[in-house]
Amino acid sequence: MTYPDDSVVSAMLANAIPLQIDNTNKDAFTMLHRLHHIWTPDIRVLDHNGDELYRWDGFLPPSEFAARMLCGFAMAHLRSKRFEQAEKLYVDVLRRFPATHAAPEAQYYLGVARYRNDPEGDDLTAQWLQLRSLYPSSEYRLKQYFKEQPE
Amino acid sequence: MSDSDRIPWERDYERALERARNEQKLVLLDIFNPG
Numbered sequence: 001m002t003y004p005d006d007s008v009v010s011a012m013l014a015n016a017i018p019l020q021i022d023n024t025n026k027d028a029f030t031m032l033h034r035l036h037h038i039w040t041p042d043i044r045v046l047d048h049n050g051d052e053l054y055r056w057d058g059f060l061p062p063s064e065f066a067a068r069m070l071c072g073f074a075m076a077h078l079r080s081k082r083f084e085q086a087e088k089l090y091v092d093v094l095r096r097f098p099a100t101h102a103a104p105e106a107q108y109y110l111g112v113a114r115y116r117n118d119p120e121g122d123d124l125t126a127q128w129l130q131l132r133s134l135y136p137s138s139e140y141r142l143k144q145y146f147k148e149q150p151e
Numbered sequence: 152m153s154d155s156d157r158i159p160w161e162r163d164y165e166r167a168l169e170r171a172r173n174e175q176k177l178v179l180l181d182i183f184n185p186g
Binding site: 012013017018023024031049053 | 157158159160162164167168169170171172174176177178179181182184185186
């Protein structure tokens with residue numbers, strides 16, 4: 001696993017305690033079974049109770065890894081109803097890594113984070129319009145497709 | 152410089168959760184194969 005540039009390491013350490021477990025360590029086998037571990041690298045974002053709030057498997061090149069990690073932290077904050085922290089991280093993904101595979105996810109959930117923070121606002125529609133424009137072939141465009149149907 | 156030099160990895164699961172609780176942070180868990 002190659003962790004990319006210093007700014008990404010800084011973002012990691014600002015948001016999380018980094019924990020590595022060797023999947024050949026016999027002492028970890030019970031825990032790995034409980035975690036349903038199957039492939040490496042196996043990356044999880046956990047809260048302090050050990051509840052898993054985001055995950056992905058498999059190698060990603062540095063910029064993709066960085067964007068995916070930030071999306072993971074953002075989703076963990078979003079699921080924990082820390083909407084402003086989630087928003088800040090999604091904005092960071094879109095600013096620094098707009099061409100990555102994680103970017104459409106950030107665009108989609110930036111709208112969700114802002115909507116959940118202020119249901120009276122109109123930013124869900126604005127962010128999803130942006131999603132349609134910038135990432136028209138993404139899976140996340142499909143997830144908001146119902147908004148494109150005529151009333 | 153290796154990743155291990157740049158990142159202060161915890162190796163103990165329970166200690167990582169305790170630190171996350173105390174420092175009000177998340178945990179980034181990386182399960183890896185050294186081979």
